[in-house]
Amino acid sequence: MSKELYIYNSLSRNKDLFQPLNTPHVGLYVCGPTVYANVHLGNCRTFMFFDVVYRYLTHLGYKVRYVRNITDVGHITSTFDDGVDRIGQQARLEQLEPMEIVQKYTNYFHEMMRVFNNHSPSIEPTATGHMIEQIEMIKKILDQGFAYEVNGSIYFDVQAYRAKYPYGELSGRNVEELYENTRTLDGQDEKKFFADFALWKAASPEHIMRWPSPWGEGFPGWHLECSAMSTKYLGEQFDIHGGGMDLKFPHHESEIAQNTACCGKGPVKFWMHSNMLTVNGQKMSKSLGNSFLPHELFAGDHPLLEKGFGPQVVRFFMMQAHYRSTLDFSNEALSAAEKGYERMMAAYMAIDECKPATQSEADIDALEAKCYAAMGDDFNTPILIAELFEAVRLINGCKNGQQALTADQLVQLKRIMTHFLRDVMGLQTPESAGNVELPNIMMDAVFEVRKGLKEKKDYATADMLRDAFSSRNIVLKDTKEGGEWTYEKK
RNA sequence: GGUCCUGUGGCCGAGCGGCUAGGCAGAGCUCUGCAAAAGCUCGUACAGCGGUUCGAAUCCGCUCGGGACCUCCA
Incomplete structure (x- = not known):
């Protein structure tokens, strides 16, 4: 079975075959959040997707070092000229x-990552914890002649850089066109060239977050931390760098320039960018x-929300769209995802109840191959889910006695579902957290009583019993063996 | 203004030159005391107009609509 992985590389604008620089090791760096506010759902989409990348690479047997930073130095806001940064503000x-x-x-961010069932990264470095590395990197860039000092600030010299290396390759921008539309920003008058960007900024007296440096007290520039930390933990060149689409320019473009200026080569083999979550198209x-x-989404506590949706439903919803497409949020779409998620999980949990047949026409190997093919095609989770719904059909059919599946095939189906649902997409089963053993025992008694009532054709009492549970959001379903019960969402 | 992306059936969303995407919703059937669940079957599509091609949702051009980036942003 082919488990080749093709990844869309923003740099080559192509789906390229993934081969690690140093098999079986894979270096993965993802730009983390700036912790001056709560992460919102759009942020979460990106981190959830790269969690899937991490999980799938691990599933394929790679030894992945996943680095995701915390930006805890505020970047300068564009509207202020007084050195106020977001965190300070x-x-x-x-x-x-x-x-x-x-x-x-940071606490809120971590809590949400946990609730959404993301794995922790291997290393989660902070910008403030890597001042020395950042200062060292600036020194190297200065030594190479690609930066200059003005009044205690260091700027990256785009002109000097462009004389030797291409600039703007990732974002497809060319400097001449950029010039027309550049606003006057902080420090513009200090720069030699409009496109130069700060590596180090001298701190104004009122600036709170400041560190000593060879050029006086100040703080690191916008894009430096990722360059410094990725180099420290993953080396001068590593396999995959990810982030949101909106980071492509100028953040990632600058990272490439900094690393190249420092080490003479581009840092990253595969650049991956996940698309935005939209609301009403925006x-x-x-x-x-x-x-x-x-x-707010979990609780349904927002004017745009009709009801709440659990973290696993939200995750499933996100997985139903490809990461390079925008995904539009709506109550309807979430509700549809919720139903689908529940059907998927119900089937997953029903595998053990299936009675195996001795012979079967079903081709589970082909199904499994399709799942790998979907993931191998640039992490196509929507297609993966479509394939898994094929498995759902087989399982439910088997449960009804309409579909023959052998014992081996049932084991195989269970393995496929476990791998892709739980290990790769990181989805959990709905009530798995709680202990349902005791309720199950009690409900067995209820079904026994109901069975007796039905045999006596006392349907009125049987219905009364069912209604009594129904009014408490517990749905009873009759089956041949007895019954099933589920919690009903409001 | 520049660069780029995008427009798929009631909704969400894959596909991106010939082959059923899938989910949700809807219709019919099977099962069933009823209900639910499940299975089976079935509508309604590829913004518009031209072009390329034996063949286009898929490639090209134009028109119209939506969006992102160009400033911190996942």
Whole structure:
């Protein structure tokens, strides 16, 4: 069975065959959040997708080192010229220390990552914890002649860089066109060239977050931390760098320039970019006021939400779209995903109840191959899910006695579902967390009584019993053997 | 203004030159005391107009619509 993996590389604009630089090791770096506010659902989509990348590579047998940073140094906002950064600004607003802000929103971020069932990265470095590495990197870039100092700030020299290396390859931008549309930003007058960007900024007196450096007190520039930390933990060149589409320019473009200026070569083999989550066709973002916080979605506590949806349903919903497409959020779409997710999971849990046949026409090997083919085609989770619904059909058919499956095939189906649903897509079964053993025993008694009533044709009492549970959001379903019960969502 | 992406049936979403995507919703049937679940069967598609081709949702051009980036952003 082919388990080749093709990945769409933003740099080559092609689906390229994935081969690690140093098999079986894979280096994966993903740009993490800036912790000055709660992560919203759009952010979560990106991290959930790269969690699947991490999981699938691991599933294929690679030894993956997954690095995802925490940006805990505020970037300068574009509207202010006074050296106020996002974290510092939020700290003033909430009357907290900057590091309290950082801790508060890091905690929320971690909590949400856990709730969505993302694996922790192998390393989660912070920008503030890597000041020395960042300063060292600036020194190297200066030594190579690709940066210059002005008033205690260091700028990247795009002109000098362009004389030797191409700039703008990733984002497809060319500097001449950029010039027409560049706004006047902080430090513009200090720069030699409009497209130069800061590696180090001298701190103004009121700036709170500051560190000593060879050029005076200041703080690192916008894009440096990722370059410094990816190099430290994954080496000068590594396999995959991921992030949201909106980071392509200028963030990732600058990273390439910094690393190349420093080490003479591009840092990353595969650049991957996940697309945005939209609401009514527009990018979900804080400034547009159309973003949900995960806990609001779970509780249904938001004007745009008709009801709440569990984290696993949300994850399933996200998996039903390809990561390079925008995904539009709506109550209807979430509800549809919820039904589908429940049907999928019900079938998964019903495999053990199937009675095996001695012979079967079904081709489970082909099904499994299709699942790998879907994932191998640039992590196509929507197709994977479509294939898994084929498995659902087989399982349900087998349960009804309409589909013959051998014992081996049932084992194989269970393995496929476990691998792809749980291990690769990171989906959990609905009630798996709680202990359902005791309720099950009690419900068996209920079904026994109901069976007796039905045999006596006392349907009125049988219905009364069912209604009594129904009013408590527990649905009874009759089967040949007795019955099944589920919690009903409101 | 520049660069790029996108427009699929009631909804969400794959596919991107010939082959059923899938889910949800809807219709019919089977099963069933009823119900639910499940299985089977079935509608309604590829924004519009041209072109290339034996053949186009899929390639090209134009028109119209939506979006992202160009400024911190997943």
